[in-house]
Every structure is written in structure tokens, then in C-alpha cells.
Amino acid sequence: MKSSNNVRENILSTAADLFYKQGYNSTGINQIIDEADIARGSLYNHFKSKNELFYAYLEEINERWFEQLYSYIKKIKHPKDRILGLFDFRIKRQTQSSFGGCPFIKANAEVPQDDKKAFEIIDKNKMKFRDYILELLNDITLQNDLFTKEELADTIYMLAEGATVTASFQKSKEMIGRAKDIVDRLI
Numbered sequence: 001m002k003s004s005n006n007v008r009e010n011i012l013s014t015a016a017d018l019f020y021k022q023g024y025n026s027t028g029i030n031q032i033i034d035e036a037d038i039a040r041g042s043l044y045n046h047f048k049s050k051n052e053l054f055y056a057y058l059e060e061i062n063e064r065w066f067e068q069l070y071s072y073i074k075k076i077k078h079p080k081d082r083i084l085g086l087f088d089f090r091i092k093r094q095t096q097s098s099f100g101g102c103p104f105i106k107a108n109a110e111v112p113q114d115d116k117k118a119f120e121i122i123d124k125n126k127m128k129f130r131d132y133i134l135e136l137l138n139d140i141t142l143q144n145d146l147f148t149k150e151e152l153a154d155t156i157y158m159l160a161e162g163a164t165v166t167a168s169f170q171k172s173k174e175m176i177g178r179a180k181d182i183v184d185r186l187i
Contacts, residue, residue, distance in 0.1 A: 008046045011036050016057050020103050024054055024110045051115075054107075058121040061103050066128065068093075079139035080187055083156065086133065087180035090164050091173045101168030102161075130157040140187060147186070156183050 014036040018027040029050055033040055047053040069089055076085045094100070104122045111118040134153035147155065163179035 007038060007042050011038060011043055011046055011053070012056055012060055015053050016061065019054065019057055020097075020100060020106070024107060051117075054111075055117055055121060058104070058107060058118065058125075062121065062125045062128075065103075065125070066132075069129075069132070073136070079136065080184075082136050083133070083140070083187060084180055084184055086136075086156070086160060087163070087176055087183065090160060090167075091176050094164065094167050094176065095173060099168050099171040099173075102164050105161075105165060105168075126157075126161070129160075130154065133157055133160075137187075142187065152186065155186065159183060 011032065015027070015032050018032060018035065029043065032053070033043055036043075043053075047056065069086075072089045072092075073082050073085050076082045100106075104125050107118065108122050130153055133156050134149060137149045137153055137156075142149070142152070159179040159182060160176075163176040166175040167173055
């Protein structure tokens with residue numbers, strides 16, 4: 001018999017896989033229940049609604065994404081290479097997911113405009129990434145005064161995000177690599 005935590009993890013893992021691969025709107029509660037191989041009551045013992053399950057999914061992938069990012073970047077010694085490593089991390093993740101795209105951008109495209117909680121979670125992820133870029137930039141002496149560090153963090157953030165979206169529909173890492181080359185010249 002599965003423990004309550006294991007059942008919750010199973011539900012969340014199943015939902016995460018389905019939400020990422022086929023989208024929130026195309027994933028039904030019955031499909032989650034069937035694929036998680038649980039009773040309907042088990043799902044509702046852990047999540048009051050599909051929305052609550054979706055928020056838990058977004059929070060979980062946010063936490064996991066940053067754990068993986070920090071682990072990847074901390075292995076890189078040189079401060080400039082850490083910034084460039086952000087793009088290598090994106091290439092790795094996109095390649096592993098067959099260029100499935102960013103789960104937060106995908107979620108953003110599907111949630112109703114009045115779903116403030118979903119947008120808050122998505123925004124928290126994106127701004128935390130932008131703030132991390134700024135944190136990494138603080139270890140670098142800039143070669144020019146073309147940008148402030150805040151402006152450069154915004155620029156790098158937008159290049160990374162735009163390149164990731166482009167990679168998802170081109171099914172190629174090329175634009176992420178180009179964005180990395182641009183950032184290399186900027187810093």
C-alpha cells in the first residue's frame with residue numbers, strides 16, 4: 001500500500017508529465033486518475049481541484065528547475081562562464097525534452113487571463129531567473145559602460161527566454177547558441 005506522500009507524488013508526477021506534454025487544457029482529471037492508477041477520492045484527498053493540482057505542478061517544477069540550474073552553474077568556476085552556462089543549461093534541458101519548450105511559457109499560454117495565482121507563480125519563476133542573472137553579473141567586471149548591470153541582466157534574460165521559445169518551435173538549439181554568442185560579446 002502506498003503512503004499518502006507517495007500517492008501525492010504519483011499524482012503530481014503524472015499530472016506534470018501530462019501538463020507538459022499535452023497541455024493543461026487538454027489534460028482531464030480522469031486521464032490523470034487513470035494514468036496515476038489511483039482512485040478518484042485519492043486525487044481529491046490531495047488536491048481540491050484541477051487548478052490546485054496545476055498550481056502544485058507549477059510550484060514543484062519551479063523548485064526543481066532552480067535546483068537543477070544552481071547545481072549546473074555551481075560547477076563552473078569563472079564568473080563569465082557562469083553567465084554563458086545559463087545558455088548551456090537551457091540547451092541541455094531543451095535537448096532532453098526534445099525541444100518541448102519552457103513549462104512556464106506553455107502554462108502562461110493556456111491559463112485564463114483572470115487566473116492571478118497561476119500568473120503569480122509564473123512571474124515568480126521568470127523574475128527569479130532574471131534576478132539570478134543579475135546576481136551572477138555582480139561577480140563580473142564589465143568591459144564597457146554600454147549597459148548598467150540591471151540593463152544587462154534584463155537583456156540576457158530576454159535573450160535566454162526568446163531563444164528558448166524559438167528553440168521550441170524550430171526544434172533546434174541554434175538560437176540558444178546564437179544568444180549565448182551575443183551575450184559572450186556583451187560581457
